[in-house]
Amino acid sequence: xxxxxxxxxxxxxxxxxxxxxxxxxxxxxxxxxxxxxxxxxxxxxxxxxxxxxxxxxxxxxxxxxxxxxxxxxxxxxxxxxxxxxxxxxxxxxxxxxxxxxxxxxxxxxxxxxxxxxxxxxxxxxxxxxxxxxxxxxxxxxxxxxxxxxxxxxxxxxxxxxxxxxxxxxxxxxxxxxxxxxxxxxxxxxxxxxxxxxxxxxxxxxxxxxxxxxxxxxxxxxxxxxxxxxxxxxxxxxxxxxxxxxxxxxxxxxxxxxxxxxxxxxxxxxxxxxxxxxxxxxxxxxxxxxxxxxxxxxxxxxxxxxxxxxxxxxxxxxxxxxxxxxxxxxxxxxxxxxxxxxxxxxxxxxx
Numbered sequence: 001x002x003x004x005x006x007x008x009x010x011x012x013x014x015x016x017x018x019x020x021x022x023x024x025x026x027x028x029x030x031x032x033x034x035x036x037x038x039x040x041x042x043x044x045x046x047x048x049x050x051x052x053x054x055x056x057x058x059x060x061x062x063x064x065x066x067x068x069x070x071x072x073x074x075x076x077x078x079x080x081x082x083x084x085x086x087x088x089x090x091x092x093x094x095x096x097x098x099x100x101x102x103x104x105x106x107x108x109x110x111x112x113x114x115x116x117x118x119x120x121x122x123x124x125x126x127x128x129x130x131x132x133x134x135x136x137x138x139x140x141x142x143x144x145x146x147x148x149x150x151x152x153x154x155x156x157x158x159x160x161x162x163x164x165x166x167x168x169x170x171x172x173x174x175x176x177x178x179x180x181x182x183x184x185x186x187x188x189x190x191x192x193x194x195x196x197x198x199x200x201x202x203x204x205x206x207x208x209x210x211x212x213x214x215x216x217x218x219x220x221x222x223x224x225x226x227x228x229x230x231x232x233x234x235x236x237x238x239x240x241x242x243x244x245x246x247x248x249x250x251x252x253x254x255x256x257x258x259x260x261x262x263x264x265x266x267x268x269x270x271x272x273x274x275x276x277x278x279x280x281x282x283x284x285x286x287x288x289x290x291x292x293x294x295x296x297x298x299x300x301x302x303x304x305x306x307x308x309x310x311x312x313x314x315x316x317x318x319x320x321x322x323x324x325x326x327x328x329x330x331x332x333x334x335x336x337x338x339x340x341x342x343x344x345x346x347x348x349x350x
Contacts, residue, residue, distance in 0.1 A: 047149045059343065060343070060345075061343050061344075101262065116128075127267070133210075135177060139183055150188060171217075183204050198247070199249050207240075217231075243267045247261050266290070268290065311345070
C-alpha cells in the first residue's frame, strides 16, 4: 500500500506531494466558513479511458457544521458565537471532450444555507437563511500525455457569481466568496493489478484568489463613528484539496447494473488564513484529512453509441483536524466543523 502511494506521488508530482505533506483541509473565518471546494476532488470527476463526447450531471453535496474546534480537538460551544452552518449544494455540470487531448468543464451550483449565531447582545440565537446561485466554475482539461486519458492537467476560474451580501451572514459564511480564483490541478490513475481489477487514482486542485469585491458589512456590526456601515473587503486564503484512492473495477453484472465499483479514498485540504478587514484571520485556515468510502453504479443505456448512466455516492468522515484559533475582538474563538459530509452524483455520458 505504501509503495502504491509512493508511485502515486511520483506520477502526479507537485500538487499531491505538497498536499500530503501539509495534511490537508478546507476553510474558515468568523469561526465557521464552509471549505466547500473539497467536493471538487474525487473519483467521480475523473475521466475514464472510454469517455468521449459529453457528460451532464447533477451533484448534491451536504455539510452540517455544528462542532466548535480549536487546534486539534473539540472545544466548548460557548466559546464560539456561531452555532451552526448547514449547507446543501445542488450542482448542475457539463463536461465535453473535444478530442483525446482537450476538454472543458463547467459547474453551476444552487446553494441553500442556514446560519445560527448568537445575537449582538449575547442573549438569543438568531437564525438566518440564504438561497442563491453559487460561484460558477469553468475549467479546461488537457489529457494528451497518454492515449488512455490516465493523466491530465486542470486549469480555470471560479467566478464571483454567488451572493456575498446576505443579511446576517459574515463574509466568510456567505454562499459566495466575492473573489475570482485561479484553479490549477492535475490527476492520474493507473492499474494496481495487471487484469485491471484494482485501480488507483489521485487528484489535486489549488484555488488561488486574486481579485476581490468589497461590500458593506452584511451583519451591520461594523460601523464608523457616525454610525454608517463600513464597506469591507474579504480575501479568502488560498486552498489546496487532494485525494488518493483505490477502486475495485471488476464488479460486473450485479443487481441489474453493468458494473458496481466500490471506492475508498483519503481526501484532504490545506487552507491558509483569510485576510482583509472583513475576515477573522485568527480563526481561519486549517488542515484536515478525511476517509471517504463510496460506490459507483454504471448502467449502459446504448452500447453502440456509448450512452452510459452512472450513479455515485460517498460519505466523507474527518480522521484528522487542526484549526487555527484565537480570541477575536467579538470575544469568539474556534471554528465550526462538520463531523460528516455527503456527496451524491447522477451523470449521463453521451
